[in-house]
Amino acid sequence: MKSLIIPAVVAAALVLSACSTGGEITASTSSDEPFDYLFIGGITGAQASLAVQELAALEAKIDELNADGGILGRTIELETLDSKSDPTEAVSVLQKRLANGGKPDLIRAGLSSTEALALLPVTTRAGIPTHTSAGSPLVDDVKAYPLNKQPGSKFSIVADMLEAYMEDQDFETVSVLAPEDASGDSTIAAVEKAFEGSDITITDYRYNTQDLDLSVAYQRAVADKPDIVYANCLGAPCVRIVQARESIAGGTETPMIGDTSMAGSAGGPAASVPASAIENLYVVVYDAQLQKSKADQTEAFSDFYQGIKKTVEPTAITAAGNVWDGLSMYAAAAEEVGSVDAEKLIDGINEMDWPAGFFVQWGKAKVDYVPGSAYPVLPVNALAVVKVSPQVGGLYPSVDVFQPKPKG
Numbered sequence: 001m002k003s004l005i006i007p008a009v010v011a012a013a014l015v016l017s018a019c020s021t022g023g024e025i026t027a028s029t030s031s032d033e034p035f036d037y038l039f040i041g042g043i044t045g046a047q048a049s050l051a052v053q054e055l056a057a058l059e060a061k062i063d064e065l066n067a068d069g070g071i072l073g074r075t076i077e078l079e080t081l082d083s084k085s086d087p088t089e090a091v092s093v094l095q096k097r098l099a100n101g102g103k104p105d106l107i108r109a110g111l112s113s114t115e116a117l118a119l120l121p122v123t124t125r126a127g128i129p130t131h132t133s134a135g136s137p138l139v140d141d142v143k144a145y146p147l148n149k150q151p152g153s154k155f156s157i158v159a160d161m162l163e164a165y166m167e168d169q170d171f172e173t174v175s176v177l178a179p180e181d182a183s184g185d186s187t188i189a190a191v192e193k194a195f196e197g198s199d200i201t202i203t204d205y206r207y208n209t210q211d212l213d214l215s216v217a218y219q220r221a222v223a224d225k226p227d228i229v230y231a232n233c234l235g236a237p238c239v240r241i242v243q244a245r246e247s248i249a250g251g252t253e254t255p256m257i258g259d260t261s262m263a264g265s266a267g268g269p270a271a272s273v274p275a276s277a278i279e280n281l282y283v284v285v286y287d288a289q290l291q292k293s294k295a296d297q298t299e300a301f302s303d304f305y306q307g308i309k310k311t312v313e314p315t316a317i318t319a320a321g322n323v324w325d326g327l328s329m330y331a332a333a334a335e336e337v338g339s340v341d342a343e344k345l346i347d348g349i350n351e352m353d354w355p356a357g358f359f360v361q362w363g364k365a366k367v368d369y370v371p372g373s374a375y376p377v378l379p380v381n382a383l384a385v386v387k388v389s390p391q392v393g394g395l396y397p398s399v400d401v402f403q404p405k406p407k408g
Helices: 012-021 048-067 087-099 113-126 155-169 182-194 215-222 236-247 299-309 317-337 342-351
Strands: 035-041 076-082 106-109 173-179 201-207 228-231 256-258 281-286 383-387
Touching (some): 035 048, 035 113, 048 076, 048 299, 076 087, 087 113, 106 113, 113 182, 155 182, 155 228, 155 281, 155 383, 173 182, 173 215, 182 201, 201 215, 215 228, 215 236, 236 256, 299 317, 317 342
Parallel strands (some): 035 106, 173 228, 228 256, 256 281
């Protein structure tokens, strides 16, 4: 493993020229040269706790693949760039990296939608395949970003789960609490689309992710006594939202459901807050986040879980599982098509018959890819809603679990 130290700043014109032409930056193709995997994310800043989990998973997956011969006989080496959880910084460090070194073979392009949307234009111009954990529909533009494939879900899938849950509970009003950024825009748009044509009343409220106290934003969200509050967040703001519920009178009386990002925060929403703060609190989770017997776990999950435990205690299963699945997906596609050429890899991902249980995040579900989307095609019950309780080994005890049944 190696951690790249970035040299001094170079002229932006040189960076853009190298990225747009592809002529001065070429990918390694010899089996004698390492397969260069570049991680860009918030090693420091608001997403640092997630980055720790992701890097532990990456190191374990890379060790596993290298022990089996690497990718097409090439040893995988890990480079890391710290975005400081800031999209502008993410682009800056990537541009410096491209101007001063060879072209990476694969990039983990940020931990958030805002980082991914800032990085993807650069990686696309440079002809580098990518994967991220971003859920924004703006990422799902295969014409603009043809070399990106996502192993996780998009906001619309989570919004559909919210709709199914509200229908099951006979709820009629929802307040959407979302950040003042691209992720928040996408969340609100996804919820509005999911409830299009229904009698559900949606009211949206925004918060600043830099605010340490989110009680005012939460007070606005519950002021009209909605049936439920739906919250989108990533990293530290998730904890602040949960704290805000308890800080205002009657704040926990209104049920709140956090999206997959809140569910995937390190330790879950119950971490670092009193039990009273998680009253009436639910989250949308991936299959892999639910505590199960060993007999109900997939081989992929077992390998992943034991691998990450060698370095850290698992506290953010979806973040770690997402990056594990992304590298696993591209490695399998490379072996299938016999190449690390970016376009061939994408074609391979779309054409492969992915076996049920291959992806850590989706448990035993069958997952497929199609050319028209960066995201996988998922069964309707791929996600679940679970009542928040303290995690055990990074997993949620199966309390009040709701999963929609397939229609038809």
